[in-house]
Amino acid sequence: MLEKNVKNLLQTIPKTNKFGEKVTLVAAVKTQTAQDISRAVAAGITDIGDNHVQEFRDKYSQIEGNPTRHFIGTLQTNKIKYLLGKVNLYHSVDRLNLAEELSKKSANANVVSQILIEVNIGNEPTKSGFEYAQVESAYKKIAALPHICVKGLMAMLPESDNESLLRELAAKMRILYDRLNAQGANFEYLSMGMSGDWKLCIDEGSNMIRLGTAIFGKRNYKN
Numbered sequence: 001m002l003e004k005n006v007k008n009l010l011q012t013i014p015k016t017n018k019f020g021e022k023v024t025l026v027a028a029v030k031t032q033t034a035q036d037i038s039r040a041v042a043a044g045i046t047d048i049g050d051n052h053v054q055e056f057r058d059k060y061s062q063i064e065g066n067p068t069r070h071f072i073g074t075l076q077t078n079k080i081k082y083l084l085g086k087v088n089l090y091h092s093v094d095r096l097n098l099a100e101e102l103s104k105k106s107a108n109a110n111v112v113s114q115i116l117i118e119v120n121i122g123n124e125p126t127k128s129g130f131e132y133a134q135v136e137s138a139y140k141k142i143a144a145l146p147h148i149c150v151k152g153l154m155a156m157l158p159e160s161d162n163e164s165l166l167r168e169l170a171a172k173m174r175i176l177y178d179r180l181n182a183q184g185a186n187f188e189y190l191s192m193g194m195s196g197d198w199k200l201c202i203d204e205g206s207n208m209i210r211l212g213t214a215i216f217g218k219r220n221y222k223n
């Protein structure tokens with residue numbers, strides 16, 4: 001089941017987007033067991049992303065196959081220490097204070113942390129992330145911090161059946177990504193797309209998608 005999902009996805013997801021950029025699939029592994037995550041890796045998953053620091057710590061050494069680690073959840077500054085040097089890319093830097101603390105703690109640990117700036121593209125009160133109009137100035141401040149490398153932007157589209165609205169928002173993200181790149185940002189990743197909307201996100205220029213349900217099936221939060 002899980003193996004078949006991975007196989008189908010790896011066959012279906014385009015290797016590159018319309019800009020010729022490689023598309024990376026990150027498995028969103030919240031609530032999944034180390035065993036199932038290892039099975040997904042054995043089936044071809046190269047990158048995995050956690051939402052919760054506790055889960056990340058519990059399963060870290062039990063996952064086989066040495067996948068690239070991402071952190072895709074909301075991060076409290078007092079928990080940074082558990083992730084330092086172990087996470088390849090932090091997707092959800094959603095406030096200045098988090099970037100500053102990550103910078104400080106990365107400097108102390110003598111590591112460089114690669115991050116994405118999270119954008120609240122749907123302007124939803126329930127979602128975190130910088131407001132669209134504030135991203136440019138936030139980027140400038142964050143990019144100036146030592147021991148941080150800003151690799152791009154991350155967004156979660158609203159839950160909606162309105163495909164044209166979703167496409168419009170995804171395209172807006174790509175415009176912002178391109179604008180900052182034109183200013184010398186040197187971005188590599190636009191992390192946008194989940195199980196319900198990844199196709200349209202890649203169409204509109206995403207090059208990194210985060211899939212949970214499409215790989216593991218419906219989540220059981222009792223685990």
Ligand SMILES: *Cc1c(COP(=O)(O)O)cnc(C)c1O
Nearest residue numbers: 028072194195210211212213214
């Ligand atoms: C859970 C999660 C996903 C994956 O969601 P699915 O709809 O199950 O694919 C992607 N991104 C983030 C930040 C998540 O928390």
